Amino acid sequence: MTPISRxxxxxxxxxxxxxxxxxxxxxxxxxxxxxxxxxxxTPIDQWTFTIDGEIDEPxxxxxxxxxxxxxxxxxxxxxxxxxxxxxxxxxxxxxVDTLLDGVNTEAEYVLAxxxxxxxxxxxxxDVTGGKAWVAFGYGGxxxxxxxxxxxxxxxxxxxxxxxxxxxxxxxxxxxxxPGFWEQYGYHNYGDPWREQRYWGD
Amino acid sequence: xxxxxxxxRLAPLKWRxxxxxxxxxxxxxxxxxxxxxxxxxxxxAGQHVDVRLTAEDGYQAERSYSIASGPDxxxxxxxxxLIEDGEVSPYLxxxxxxxxxxxxxxxxxxWFAWDPAEGGPLLLVGGGSGVVPLRSMLRARPADVxxxxxxxxxTLEDVIYRDELEALGDDVVLTLTREQRDGxxxxxxxxxxxxxxxxxxxxxxxxxxxxxTPFVEAVASELVELGHPPERVKTExxxxxxx
Numbered sequence: 001m002t003p004i005s006r007x008x009x010x011x012x013x014x015x016x017x018x019x020x021x022x023x024x025x026x027x028x029x030x031x032x033x034x035x036x037x038x039x040x041x042t043p044i045d046q047w048t049f050t051i052d053g054e055i056d057e058p059x060x061x062x063x064x065x066x067x068x069x070x071x072x073x074x075x076x077x078x079x080x081x082x083x084x085x086x087x088x089x090x091x092x093x094x095x096v097d098t099l100l101d102g103v104n105t106e107a108e109y110v111l112a113x114x115x116x117x118x119x120x121x122x123x124x125x126d127v128t129g130g131k132a133w134v135a136f137g138y139g140g141x142x143x144x145x146x147x148x149x150x151x152x153x154x155x156x157x158x159x160x161x162x163x164x165x166x167x168x169x170x171x172x173x174x175x176x177x178p179g180f181w182e183q184y185g186y187h188n189y190g191d192p193w194r195e196q197r198y199w200g201d
Numbered sequence: 202x203x204x205x206x207x208x209x210r211l212a213p214l215k216w217r218x219x220x221x222x223x224x225x226x227x228x229x230x231x232x233x234x235x236x237x238x239x240x241x242x243x244x245x246a247g248q249h250v251d252v253r254l255t256a257e258d259g260y261q262a263e264r265s266y267s268i269a270s271g272p273d274x275x276x277x278x279x280x281x282x283l284i285e286d287g288e289v290s291p292y293l294x295x296x297x298x299x300x301x302x303x304x305x306x307x308x309x310x311x312w313f314a315w316d317p318a319e320g321g322p323l324l325l326v327g328g329g330s331g332v333v334p335l336r337s338m339l340r341a342r343p344a345d346v347x348x349x350x351x352x353x354x355x356t357l358e359d360v361i362y363r364d365e366l367e368a369l370g371d372d373v374v375l376t377l378t379r380e381q382r383d384g385x386x387x388x389x390x391x392x393x394x395x396x397x398x399x400x401x402x403x404x405x406x407x408x409x410x411x412x413x414t415p416f417v418e419a420v421a422s423e424l425v426e427l428g429h430p431p432e433r434v435k436t437e438x439x440x441x442x443x444x
Contacts, residue, residue, distance in 0.1 A: 009257075032414070
C-alpha cells in the first residue's frame with residue numbers, strides 16, 4: 001500500500017501527454033548533464049570511429065570520412081534515469097544502419113566504447129533498424145563536449161546513459177557484457193517504459 | 202568494479218516507507234531530513250536514494266537525493282535544497298512535518314562512492330548542495346585517512362553543515378563566491394586553490410567532485426590539467442548546463 005504524502009499535490013499535471021512521459025519521469029526544458037568524470041577533449045584530427053569485434057574486417061572512419069557519410073535529422077523524446085525527460089529534441093547524426101551497411105555478423109550484442117573509458121552494452125537489434133545514430137549535431141549546432149561532443153551514440157528508446165557520450169566505436173559481440181553504469185548498479189537493458197533503472201528492476 | 206557475474210540475479214530495490222524523525226535547518230534554503238526507514242540495510246558514503254511522493258489522487262513524483270549521513274550514523278539523513286520552481290524539493294523543505302511518511306528506495310550508485318578500505322588521501326570538492334555526499338564521506342573517514350574538502354558556497358549563510366565543517370579545522374577550505382568575509386576566502390575554485398589546498402598528483406588522492414554542472418565541468422578540467430589522472434576524478438553533476 002503506497003502511503004499518501006500528506007499535503008503533496010504535485011505540479012499542475014500534464015505539461016505533457018502521458019503517452020510520451022514514462023513512469024517516474026518529469027519533463028524539463030533544460031538539458032542536464034550526467035557524466036562519471038571529467039569531459040574528455042580529443043583533438044578532432046585524432047578522432048576515429050571504429051566497428052570491431054565479430055566482423056571480418058574492422059571498419060574505421062576519420063572525422064572527415066565520418067562526416068561525409070549520409071546523415072539524418074532526428075527528432076525524438078529522451079529519458080534520463082535521473083528522472084528528467086526532454087521532448088522533441090533535435091539531433092543530426094549518422095544512422096548505425098549506415099555504419100553497419102553490408103556487415104555480416106553473428107553478433108547479437110554491441111559494446112559501445114568512448115573516450116575516457118566509458119562503455120555501455122546493448123542488444124544489436126536495439127541499435128539497428130532505424131533505432132540508433134551516432135549524433136554530432138544538437139539543436140542545429142555542433143554537439144557540446146559536455147553533452148558528448150564531438151559525437152555521441154543516440155538510442156532514444158532506452159534510458160539516456162545508453163546513448164554513450166564521446167563515443168568512439170562499437171564492438172560487435174556474441175555475448176553480452178555489462179558496460180560502465182551497468183556494472184555500478186544500473187539496469188542491463190534500461191527500458192524507460194518498464195522503469196528499468198537499477199539492477200533487479 | 203562490482204561483480205558482473207551477479208547481474209540480473211539481484212532482487213529489485215524495494216520502495217520503503219521513510220518517516221521523518223527530525224528536521225535540521227541547515228540554511229534558509231536547505232534542510233536535513235533525519236529518517237527512520239523500514240528495513241534499511243545501510244549504504245556506502247556517496248550513494249543516493251530515489252524519493253517518491255504520492256498525491257491523494259495517485260499522482261506520483263520521483264527525484265534522487267544524495268545521502269548526507271555516514272554509513273555508521275544509525276539514521277538515514279538526506280539534505281534537500283529548495284529549488285525555486287521545483288516540484289518535490291518545496292514539499293520536502295517546507296511542508297514535511299514530524300511523523301510524515303513518504304517512500305524511498307536505495308542505496309543507488311556504485312561509482313561515486315567511497316569505502317574507508319580504499320584509503321586516501323581523499324580530495325573532496327563541492328559546490329553548493331554538492332557538499333552533501335561529500336559530508337557522508339567525511340563522516341565515513343577514519344582519523345588516519347588524510348582528507349581535504351574544498352567547498353564553494355555563495356555566501357556564509359548558504360554554507361551547509363557549517364558547525365560540523367568548522368570543527369574539522371584545516372581539513373575544510375571554504376570559499377565564498379558572492380560575499381566578502383574577513384578570514385574567509387572569496388572567489389571561485391580555480392587552479393590556484395586546487396594546487397594549494399588539494400593534494401599533489403604524486404600523492405594519488407581519490408577525488409570526488411560534486412555540484413552544479415558548470416562548477417563540476419570547470420573543477421574537473423582544472424584537476425586534469427594539474428596532472429591528476431582523469432580516471433581518479435569521480436564526478437556527480439546536477440542542474441542545467443546553463444547553455
